[in-house]
Amino acid sequence: MKSVFAVVLSLASLAACHYTFPTLIVNGAPSGEWVNIRRTNNYNTQAPVTDVTSQDLRCYTSETRATATTVDVAAGSQLGIKANGNAYHQGVANIYMAKAPSTAAGWDGSGNVWFKVHEVPAIANGQTITFPGSNVDTFTFTIPRSLPSGEYLVRIEQIALHSASSFGGAQFYISCAQVRVTGGGNGTPGPLVSIPGVYNGNEPGIKINIYWPIPTTYVQPGPAVWRG
Numbered sequence: 001m002k003s004v005f006a007v008v009l010s011l012a013s014l015a016a017c018h019y020t021f022p023t024l025i026v027n028g029a030p031s032g033e034w035v036n037i038r039r040t041n042n043y044n045t046q047a048p049v050t051d052v053t054s055q056d057l058r059c060y061t062s063e064t065r066a067t068a069t070t071v072d073v074a075a076g077s078q079l080g081i082k083a084n085g086n087a088y089h090q091g092v093a094n095i096y097m098a099k100a101p102s103t104a105a106g107w108d109g110s111g112n113v114w115f116k117v118h119e120v121p122a123i124a125n126g127q128t129i130t131f132p133g134s135n136v137d138t139f140t141f142t143i144p145r146s147l148p149s150g151e152y153l154v155r156i157e158q159i160a161l162h163s164a165s166s167f168g169g170a171q172f173y174i175s176c177a178q179v180r181v182t183g184g185g186n187g188t189p190g191p192l193v194s195i196p197g198v199y200n201g202n203e204p205g206i207k208i209n210i211y212w213p214i215p216t217t218y219v220q221p222g223p224a225v226w227r228g
Contacts, residue, residue, distance in 0.1 A: 018046035019087055021156050021175040025080030025138065026073055033084070037177045039066040046084075048160065048171035052199040052206070058109050059155065059176035067105045068178045075184040076145040081156045082138045087173065089160030090210060093120040093133040094222050095141055096155045096195065104151040104178040114155070114198070115189040115226045117141055121205075122161075126216035133158060144228025146187030151180045155195070159221070165209035167201055191223045198222055 020043060022033035034043070040060040042048070049056050056062050073079055081095070095118040100107040118141035120133035133139070139156060153176045160171040198221075199206060205221040 018042070018048060019083045019085050019173060020046055021081050021083050021158075021173065023082040023084075024071065024177045024179075025082055025140070026071055027077065030082060031071065034066075034068065036068050036071045036179070037081070037175050038068045039064045040175050048173050050168050050171055052172075052201045053196050055196065057172060057174065057196040057199075059153070060174045061176070070104050070151060070178040070180050072182055073143060073179045074182050075143050075147050075149070078140055078142050079154065079179070080138050080140040081154070081175070081177065083173075086135050086137050087133070087158045088135050089158070089171065090131045090134050090162050091158055091160040091171075092122050092131065092205065092218075092220060093139055093156065093158045094118070094220070095139065096157075097147075097189070098153045098155070099148070099189075100151045100153065102151070104153055104180070107153065109153050109155070109176065109195065112192050112194045114193050114195050115191065116223050117144065117226060119220050119222070119225055121220040122210075122218040124215040124218045126214055129210055129215055129218065143181060144187060144189075144226065146185035146228035147181055147189065148186060149181050149184035151178070153177070154179055159206065161208060161210050164207060165211075167207055170201075170206045185228070187228045189226045189228075191226075193223055
């Protein structure tokens with residue numbers, strides 16, 4: 001009995017150490033957990049993805065096979081993605097989007113289709129390194145006004161770097177929302193990347209010792225942000 005109790009306590013402790021991103025915020029209003037965001041494999045364990053070559057790096061739904069309800073959002077409006085608690089690990093964040101060929105609900109996001117719309121990097125100067133993407137529970141960005149109308153996946157990743165000094169040590173906390181962009185323009189998003197494929201795990205912003213020596217600079221992983 002004691003061993004079972006110890007395992008339960010261990011699993012609870014592990015879950016408490018991590019987080020998920022289950023809630024989309026549209027026009028300032030949260031939609032509820034796993035309504036407009038696909039339920040990820042770690043909705044109970046909250047365990048991260050650490051293998052950048054895994055298909056789970058995309059939307060982390062290899063086990064749940066989940067889809068979500070697609071919500072209308074206007075081009076030029078703000079969209080937020082909220083964690084189920086503070087994303088407290090020291091790290092950085094990226095938000096990507098990808099246009100579905102038809103409906104977002106019926107699409108897995110495969111191919112060279114993802115573009116970055118927002119990032120929250122670390123700030124390093126050799127004396128200190130700070131992480132504006134840590135100890136917050138919501139990441140908010142503006143949908144570019146020139147983004148073409150249509151259905152999209154919106155993917156967040158918060159990359160925790162506290163154990164990233166060795167290959168595979170970075171922890172990716174991921175989820176994908178489904179949105180229908182209305183009132184869009186005729187912009188051409190890019191550069192386009194595939195997920196997985198965008199990272200090899202040896203990038204200086206992914207394999208990094210954030211403690212010593214204190215980095216003099218920080219290079220955000222992934223492509224440049226497309227702002228329309």
